[in-house]
Amino acid sequence: MGGLFEELSGAKGLRTEGRSAQNIANYNAAVADQEAKALRERAKFAQQRQAKQGEEIKGELEAGLAAAGGLGSPVAGDLTAEQAAELELENLLIGFEGEVGAGKAESQAELDRLQGKLVRQKGKSAARRANVQFGMQTASLLTGFA
Numbered sequence: 093m094g095g096l097f098e099e100l101s102g103a104k105g106l107r108t109e110g111r112s113a114q115n116i117a118n119y120n121a122a123v124a125d126q127e128a129k130a131l132r133e134r135a136k137f138a139q140q141r142q143a144k145q146g147e148e149i150k151g152e153l154e155a156g157l158a159a160a161g162g163l164g165s166p167v168a169g170d171l172t173a174e175q176a177a178e179l180e181l182e183n184l185l186i187g188f189e190g191e192v193g194a195g196k197a198e199s200q201a202e203l204d205r206l207q208g209k210l211v212r213q214k215g216k217s218a219a220r221r222a223n224v225q226f227g228m229q230t231a232s233l234l235t236g237f238a
Contacts, residue, residue: 098219098223101219101222101223101225101226101227102219102222102226103218103219103220103222103223103226104219106215106216106218106219106222107215107216107219108215109215110211110212110213110214110215110216110218110219111212111215113208113211113212113215114208114209114211114212115208116208117204117205117207117208117209117211118204118205118208120201120204121200121201121202121204121205121208122201124197124198124200124201124204125197125198125201127194127197128193128194128195128197128198128201129194131190131193131194131197132190132191132194134190135186135187135189135190135191135193135194136187136190138186138190139183139186139187139190142179142182142183142186143179143183146176146179146180146182146183149175149179150172150175150176150179153171153172153175154172157171157172
């Protein structure tokens with residue numbers, strides 16, 4: 093009898109709608125979580141690639157300084173240290189940007205999950221209201237026949 097009552101009152105459809113919305117939100121959250129992982133991996137790879145390029149740049153700088161005969165000068169040491177600092181800063185920036193993007197995606201995933209729970213709860217509440225209204229209407233009709 094409860095199933096028929098749920099059908100007649102429209103509550104079943106409201107509950108189903110809420111569950112469907114939550115499933116969609118959970119899917120979106122899973123996609124956002126995957127995006128966060130991908131952003132972290134991409135940043136990690138970019139950092140490795142940049143570190144390798146940085147080593148090549150430093151090597152070329154040292155080779156150029158050696159060819160010019162100035163490898164032992166204080167200026168050469170300063171240039172090498174400055175170049176190393178710039179490359180390290182660039183590497184850190186790549187990692188930071190990846191982490192910020194991943195954090196944004198993770199926040200979106202959590203927001204999607206919360207919105208899904210909220211929509212499902214709204215569906216349950218609407219179903220309860222529909223059941224109560226249908227019950228009151230039915231009782232009113234039955235009272236009228238009596």
